[in-house]
Amino acid sequence: MPELTTDRRRARGAAAVGVGAVATVVLIRRSERRRAESLGRHTPLTGANENARVAATTAAPHVEQHTKSRWSVFLAYGLLAAATQALFVNYAPVTQDAARHFGVSIGAIGWLSQVFPLIYVLLAIPAGIALDRFLRPALVVGAVLTASGAFLRLVADDFTWAVIGQVVAAAGQSFILNAIPGLAVGYLAEKHRATGIAAASSATFAGMVLGHLLGAFLPGESRIHALTLITVLIAMDAGLCLVGALRLPPQPSPESAAVTSGLRALRAALGNRRVRRLCGVVAIPMGTFIALATFVQPLLAPAGVPESTAGLILALTMIAGVVGCAVVPVWADRRGREVQVMGSAIACTAGACLHLALVPSTPMAFLMLLGTGFVLLPALPLVLSLSERHAPEAESTAAGLIWMAGVPRPGRRPVPIRWTGPRGSRGVAARRGRHRGPRGRCCGRVRI
Structure with missing residues (x-):
């Protein structure tokens, strides 16, 4: 036993x-x-999302084999993104004329632009969460809000309806700007995503240039209504184009299976160490560019640069930035040098500012600021492209955090781009230059 x-x-x-x-x-x-x-894959997932990602990755060869880029959707998106930024700066180049037209102060006109960054800060995260869960419906909401806000300004030719329209359009901007990475994942092949993000970002800044140019070529109190009407038509046509293009469904991809929703998307974005680092990185080049663009006129006035020339320099700087957004990120992505490019851009900007401080003159300002715009503005599409790779489960929410780190905060007014003619009035910077004392004291009054 x-x-x-x-x-x-x-x-x-x-x-x-x-x-x-x-x-x-x-x-x-x-x-x-x-x-x-x-x-x-750069960011491992856990829990329920891991199962979704395993299932999607198993089918990935079949999905990638039939995936093709749908550039028509990105073209329509670029038009609407440009329209939102044209609305943002609609009244900035004609601040004094708009104040006389609406019978309000210049500070009140400034709020027609200020509401865009203010509303964005409030709606960036909710809009990103909505885009992560419902990409196409959320984009349609953004297009409808943008077009409706632009149209509301025509209800009555007064300041109240102008404010209402700008607020509604600003709410739509939150959905439009955050959609760049998600749209790239849904409608572009992986090899084309960096190019698509660069093109969309370039269209965004091109909209700012368009808004300034419209104001520059339509000056005068009597043309405020015409200026408003033109931007209304642009916004409505662009919105219709995007809604029509979104009839094409996004193509399935491994990234789409890994997307989370609700507060989980926010936790995933905030808990991602790489996303937090990208938010800190993008604040440096974008903040530097915004500071230079905001104070370019008073900074150049002590060197004897007229206000009209400073406005031309700023316009060309933004155009150089638009070109840089379309070229630099694509080159960096193909060589895997995104971080090195951003570091080089910051170093080049520091050198440009040093040259401009030592040799303040109009030719030096043209040369240095154009180069600065070309290398600084591409930082945004570079960071958005990196966020799409490192946070595939919450790319739109991560984009909202990155935009908040880089966009102008309320209180920073866009600098008007003006070409003053014989009967044009001189601005604040020129008046300071006319009454300035020694160069050192004048420069000391400008604080960034």
């Missing part, structure tokens, strides 16, 4: 060892399979 008991114990021990060995083999195989399935 004791021998039988010993045999049974040995049999049970052998069975337990066998079960343990089988379980170990299964765990090792599962670990190897998960490791193989996560190749090429």
Whole structure:
């Protein structure tokens, strides 16, 4: 009997060892399979999202084989993104004329632009969460709000309806700007996503240039209504184009299966160390560019640069930035040098500011500021492209955080781009230059 008991114990021990060995083999195989399935992905997921990603990755070869880029959607999106920024700076180049037209102060006209960054800060995260969960419906909402806000300004030719329209359009901007990475994932092949993000970002800044140029070529109190009407037509046509293009559904991809929704998207974005670093990185080049654009006229006035010339320099700087957004990110993505490019841009900007401080003159301002715009503005599409890779489960929410880190805060007014003619009035910077004292004291009054 004791021998039988010993045999049974040995049999049970052998069975337990066998079960343990089988379980170990299964765990090792599962670990190897998960490791193989996560190749090429930068951000590992856990929980329910891991299962979704495993399923999507298993089918990834089939999906990628039939994926093609739908550039028509990105073209329509670029038109609407440009329209939102044209609305943003609609009254900035004609501040004094608009104040006389509406019968309000210049400070009140400034709020027609201020509401855009203010509303964006309030709606960036909710809009990003909505885009992560419902990309096409959220984009349609943004297009409708933008077009409706632009149209509301025509209800009555007074300041109240202008404010209402700008607020509604600003709410639509939150959905439009955050959609760039999600739109790239849904409608572009992986090899074209960096190009698409660069093109969309370039269109955004091109809209600012368009808004300033419209104001520059339509000056005068009597042309405020015409200026408003033109931007209304642009916004409505662009919105219709995007709504029509969005009839094409986004194509399935491994990234679309990994997307989370609701507060989980916000937690995923905030908990992602790379996203937090990108938010800190983008604040440096974008903040520097905004500071230079905001104070370019008073900074150049002590060197004897007229206000009209400073406005021309700023216009060309923004155009150089638009070109840089379309070229630099694509080059950096193909060579995998996004971080190095941003570091070089910051170093070049520091050198440009030093040259401008040592040799303040009109030719130096043209040369240095154009180069600064070309290398600084591409930082935004570079960071958006990196966020799409590092936060595939919450790319729109991450884009909202990045935009908030880089966009102008309320209280910073866009600098008007003006070409003053013989009957044009001189601005604040020129008046300071006309009454300035020694150069050192004048420069000391400008604080960034």
